[in-house]
Amino acid sequence: MTPPSSPPAAGLVPAVPTPVPSRGELRAALREANLPTLLTVLAHLTGDDRWLREPYAPTRAVGLDDHDTGGLDPAVQQEVRAAALDVLLARGLTTPAPALAPARIAELLRASVAEAVPASYGELLAEELGQTPRDADVPPVPAGRDLHVVIIGAGLSGLCQAIKLEQAGIAYTVLEKNHGIGGTWYENTYPGCGVDTPSSLYSFSFAQRPDWSRYFVQRDELHAYWEQLAADSGVAARTRFGCEVTAAEWDAEAACWRLAVDAGEGRTEALTADVLISAVGLLNRPATPRIDGLDAFGGPVVHTAVWDPDVDLAGKRVAVIGTGASAMQLVPAIVDDAARVTVFQRSPQWAVPHPNYHRATTPATRTLMEHVPGYAGWYRLRVFWRFGDRPHALTQIDRGWKHPDRSINAASETLRRYLTHHIETELKDRPDLLAKSLPTYPPYGKRPLVDNGWYRTLRRDDVDLVTDAVTSVSAGAVHTAAGETIEADVIVLATGFQSLKILGPMDIRGRSGTLLRDTWGEDDARAHLGITIPDLPNFFCLYGPNTNTGHGGTIILTSEFQVRYVMELLATMVADDIATVEVRQAAHDAYNTELDAALEDTIWTHPGMTTYYRNSRGRIVTNSPWSYGDYWRRTRRPDLADFHVEHRAAATTADDRTTASARS
Missing domain, CATH: 3.50.50.60 (FAD/NAD(P)-binding domain)
Structure with missing residues (x-):
């Protein structure tokens, strides 16, 4: 196995690092600081909660703007900025912000946005703030054990998964049908293309950019971020471009996946993988309407x-x-x-x-994001709450509503x-x-x-x-x-994608030899947590069925949760000498029963519109009913009781080669 390259630095990753600002530059930058964020930074760095009480307490934002003044009197604003300058100069800009307990982080965010933030979000927020790790603890792969992962797709989820495998020292190959990194951000280049989520949230938590040129970044700048990250992390060097997986079949005897790959120019290849991860997502095949003529x-x-x-x-x-x-x-x-x-x-x-x-960031804003300890993190948490889980309530049906x-x-x-x-x-x-x-x-x-x-x-x-x-x-x-x-x-x-044909272009056959398309049908994909599927050992989906976050936020956050879940399972496989993991049919069905019941209480069942979320029978296939907090809790630690597990020493015995139908 080729040794992994050095992982990307955690936290903020500016395209071009800038020098630490002088006193005058810092004072000028603080004049443009977002006051609710700056007040939270002050409370964090000093431990003094007076910055979150009257007369400094920010008011709740009305509308979607950043609420830069916090609703404070101009004289109070000036006092806050002056105090921040003194605190930052006294402690130094290169001194990291102190660690906080999760409950404290939820408390500070609650004061910053001036609305209820449940204490149960503390640990999730601590991960987002970089105070606690989101990575699985993966032990070294023992010498002599082959463990090779193939990732299908070099979009956002595939890139995230590959970076985490790189950091863990697990061998992998990325197969990408396109000729560059980025998935949908490689393919979509139409005029005006960009994010509809704030730029500060549209980056990995472990590789945030403090120097976006706009608050809602355009396609070219965002694509450059993915390319830089892939190059710096070593993922680009392990990606085979122009290679499309057309079929995958589980070989129970050898306990591996056998892949058929279209390598372009009429060439086909046969590859094997101990673990197969689909990162093709939902939005990768354009939907062309059938119009006569x-x-x-x-x-x-x-x-x-x-x-x-x-x-x-x-x-x-x-x-x-x-x-x-x-x-x-x-x-x-x-x-x-x-x-x-x-x-x-x-x-x-x-x-x-x-x-x-359409607002551009300023040099002052970028200085604050890059150099003021905690500023970028707290700004991101405010955006996460206001664009992420706060709107979740807007999707939940009140059956008594008139x-x-x-x-x-x-x-x-x-x-x-x-x-x-x-x-x-x-x-x-x-x-x-x-x-x-x-x-x-x-x-x-x-x-x-x-x-x-x-x-x-x-x-x-x-x-x-x-x-x-x-x-x-x-x-x-x-x-x-x-x-x-x-x-x-x-x-x-401008007719969207074939979002319901999940994994559609590939012929995937599991342990039983059954074609996955025959199990799912054309438009009724299902998976446990959107990640694992019965009959498919050592197979994981990223951005799979019912994982689209229809209430807001960013799919990047969901992808990080799923990648951590996969890495936790891989860590267990390495630590316990496990050859295969395969989700039990009972666990899969119980989850999907709960999922469908929860979806029945969401806006996407409303009969007043057509939407790509629903299949031909009206079932919601793409969207998740869960908030980010809910899904984070569900995916934080895999429950091994949900899986059939085969240890390597027993993987070739007759009892362990039973079909998936018998095992369920």
Whole structure:
């Protein structure tokens, strides 16, 4: 086994480290500090809670902005900034912030956001703050034992998993169908592409960036982060690009996976793996609608997820089919170049205004993030709470609620009114657009989007919004169910992904020889915790069924939980000389029964909208009903009682080679 390279440094990882600021530079930076964050830093560094009591206690934020002043009087703000300067200079910027007990971290965050944060979140918050480790304790693999892991996919989850294997000294290979790192952030390059989650949260907890150029980073800068991380960690050197796994079959006799790999240019390879990890995710295969005549259009037809940079939109009539996340980013980004843009909408989306969406960070902000002990961590925790688990309540149905057609509980109704007011304000002079743009289903029925100037764009004279269904395409034109013909030079398909066909392109056969696709069907994937599947020994899914966080936050956090779960199982396999682990059918079924019951009480069962979350029978396949806190607790430590375990010494006995059906 090749020895692992040095792991990336924990904590903050600036693209280019900057010198420690001088007194004057620090004073100038503190003038731009977010006061709720700075007050929490003061309380953390000094242990003095007076900074979280009157007259310094920050108020609760209204809306989604950063609440930079904390609601404090200007004179009090100045006092806080001056005190912070004195404290930081006295203790030094290179002295790490002291360790805190988890309960204390929850207490400080509670004061910082001025709202309830359950004490049960303390340990999760401590991990996010870097106060306690999230890594599994993996013993060295004994000499003479072969343990090789193959990861399918070099997107975010695959990269996270590979870094943790690298750090643990476990041999691995990453197989990636693309020719670069990043998964969806490698593939999606359409104009305007970027995150709809704050940049501070959209990075690994162990490799945070303090120097993002924007509060909501764009695609190219984010992709560069993944590439840098893969190179610095050694993962890029162990990744085989242009290699797509087409089939995987469990060999019970040899206790390994046998893989068929399309290596490109007509070449196929056969590989083996002791452990197989799928990191292909849910959003990796574009969904192309079946529209009569699409092949006869004559001009460019491009999907947002497979963008062709050679397509010139300047002076062109562009037809955009779809109004999801990619369309909401794309359309405002192309209208100044295109001659005319026609948007074809199946159903309207709720869009949330966010003051930071187009906001650039300043050198002062980046100085605070990189050099003030604890500042970046506490800022991230505030964002995690406000964008992550606080909105979870908005997805939970109150069965006694009096207006279930338009909202699902009191908080949902408040949000509906707020968002309705925003749309009405944006379209106040265009009643025709308002009628088309105001959703009739409750917020969070589909994941709310961030308003990228969408409504202002729709008001333009050179933009049309069409709500009649597209029925066909002919040379240079799109036709609707209302009989309208719209001429176009370019068609853009902003129609999302085949999210329900999880692991769909691969033929996977487990211990019984049964094809996984036959067990799941075309659109009904299930897994225990979204990670393990009966009949598939030593097989793990990252971003698998029912792990999409529909209430907000970032899938990166979920992926870190899942990677830790996998690493804990691998640690047990190494420590206890275990050859295979395979989730029991009973444990899998019990979990999925609980999961389905919890999902029945979520907004995604609401009949008022269509969504890719549900399959053809109405079951929610992609989304999780759990909060981050819930899922963290469920995945923190695997329960070995949930698994069939075969020790290496017994792995080849007749009793241990029974089929999965007999074992369940």
